[in-house]
Amino acid sequence: MNAIDEKLQPILSTVLHRNAGETEFHQAVQEVLESLGRVISKHPEYAEEALIERICEPERQIIFRVPWVDDNNDVQINRGFRVQFNSALGPYKGGLRFHPSVNVGIIKFLGFEQTFKNALTGMPIGGGKGGSDFNPRGRSDREIMRFCQSFMVELHRHVGEYTDVPAGDIGVGGREIGYMFGMYKRLTNRYEAGVLTGKGLSYGGSRARTEATGFGTVYFVERMLATTGTSFEGKRCVVSGSGNVAIYAMQKVMSFGGTVVACSDSDGYIVDENGIDLALVKEIKEVRRGRISEYAELKGDGVHYVKGGSIWDVPCEVALPCATQNELTGADAKTLVENGVIAVGEGANMPSTPDAVHVFQKAKVLFAPGKAANAGGVATSALEMQQNASRDSWSFAKTEERLAQIIHSIHDACAETADEYGAPGDYVLGANITGFVRVAEAMRALGVV
Template sequence: MSHDITDVLERVLQRNPGEPEFHQAVHEVFESLAPVVQRRPEYLEQGVLERLCEPERQIIFRVPWVDDAGRVQVNRGFRVQYNSALGPYKGGLRFHPSVNLGIVKFLGFEQIFKNALTGMPIGGGKGGSDFDPRGRSDGEVMRFCQSFMMELHNHIGQYTDVPAGDIGVGAREIGYLFGQYRRITNAYEAGVLTGKGLAWGGSRARTEATGYGAVLFAQEMLRTRGESVDGRRVSVSGSGNVAIYAIEKAQQLGAHVVAFSDSSGYVVDEDGVDLDLLREVKEERRGRVADYVEARSSASLGTSGTIWDVDCDVAVPCATQNELDADGAAALVRSGVVAVAEGANMPTTRDAVAVLREAGVLFGPGKAANAGGVATSALEMQQNASRDSWTHEYTVDRLTAIMERIHATCLESAESYGDPGNYVLGANAAGFTKVADAMIAQGVI
């Protein structure tokens, strides 16, 4: 990292104390920018790096609601509108106890570059709450979402900021949020939220898009070596929406998916994951991975280590940030892993990325590999704007073309900066350059 970039990084870290995930995200991007800034010194001269690290707007608000026992509960809501140089803010809402301002800023910062890579006219933002929907009744979740939207509606709109779902925010939560927004505004503004139900403005293939996209990106990386996902042993961490559809797409492409996980442990199924059973356990029963093992004789519950100790050729981390550390990466390398594609946001630590890169493993960073979700959200916005609804096949074809284009962009960008095959450099450089050029063109704002 150059001296000038290091100076900017130090100032950013000092201005944002106590936010390790945000620090990690900024550091990871800045590490890639030395050759970019050397070629384009105006990015430093016009303060683009510092402006890019400062959100355009940070909103924190109280969310009071009443539980089923009649007790008043209070949570904290967040929306960070990070950068709108390319279009309206776009990024998900996360409902999880771990959510704080630093987490939301890291996610929003990553979202800027991810959205830029899609080629769609959308800026970066993120939001959420420390509310935990797990174990809550539908009534409690509804009342929380309605209270959350009472404040959030002041800051969003189809031309301003378009939230979507993330961890803890699925079809149920999006439905309650949209219903309250519609009630408050007295308008059917379908484009204000994405991830909606098909009957009321949603897009086909949106549910599948993030998981599908991560596997499609892995497929594109393997093709650069004349290889394929077909016949490969695959491990997918997590068992939520992204993981389930990553498993589905991998199986469609001929892979043998042998492992998945949740926060309680991991499962190894040598006969291959039974996707119907996994959906029943996680989506219908809202159960744990142990319930899958009880119903499946070929499956076993991991008793030691992590899912990364399971031998595989392709790994797709789809759970949460920093789930794959250096020890996990070393275990994957020993097992002969050839490709890792991030389905979650920043699930791989910086040390783990270094281990994978040193071993020659193809590594697709989340801002590229999991961009299929937000890309399809932008396609949903297009359909809403034109009062149209596309077929599943057409939408998946669009998603596939977008993921192929993102891969090609990252590959070409890395080669242009002298490090072929470095998808981290390629993604960061390409995403940053697009946003930085738009910021310069629009003046000091």
């Protein structure tokens, strides 16, 4: 980790003061500012006209009430959010998260990260994020539909294919996107396919979008491993989570010859030394919407289930945190290093704490930060927007080929930037500076707006 340049320290102090209590947002801003000292030394113009201060301040923050009626006819109240962080490169783009932990600080952290992630893709999209503290777990399809419809009654005023294009995130999959798109269509009386991404194939979705974030993470790590003359072939891997990102990261690891021996959910983790049976995980998670403990019950002998605990206690050569923010701590990182990890790729948004990142970098472990390694989802969302705009539909192979090209270009840009700024192999610095410069150049061109 780098110390924050003294010229940037007042900016961080202001962010901490103006956004009191928003620890995840503080963490995200500090992590980027730690990389920018070298940039303003080389390009002092980026310190002019409060450019960095403006990048750290969202353009718009929307908070709204979401009333809905549950299956017992009781009225429930949730809170909805949309933070439109930066539109210098294009319309705001970023997912919606439905989870009890959601608050404005978490949405701001995600929107800030999204701004740089989207810039890294090279696509014309700005950064935003949204969601609600609604918990879809245990709710019926009808309850989820009523909630999504109420959520969209307010959100539809703030989105559009040239304004803000939401997608899914934790708790928001194809079902939720469908309900929200249906309500948007009814409210606006128009079929504006480009207003949401992650749609079903039957109404304007893109092939490979479901797989894109997980696939993209593995494409990035594969490219990163190649810089040291190795690959996933024969590697023992651990993937946290068992949702969309984790499932398709596991699938791509296996296609590259790696063996995934463990995955998890919020209750605990499983270890299958013979390699995770991905078809069974998909059945449990995507069809039954069950818990990962069921895997051990169904598989029986040879599978170990640990309730609670840390999945990072499981020895591996490649670790892919694909669950949620700050899930991998400094202590976890030390355990992974002691057990021989050689590469870590973040499939989730900021899943490693600052202490963990420091441990990996000090140990010379290849480390791919989320804003670069998990950009495959939003890149394919932008490809979905492209297909919607041209009334076209691409094959899976064509879409995945474009995804791989974008991820490889992100990797190479991060590596080249790290070299340029005297930190070869530092993908964190490379990603932060590359994303920042692309956003900063656009903002400078547009004036003080």
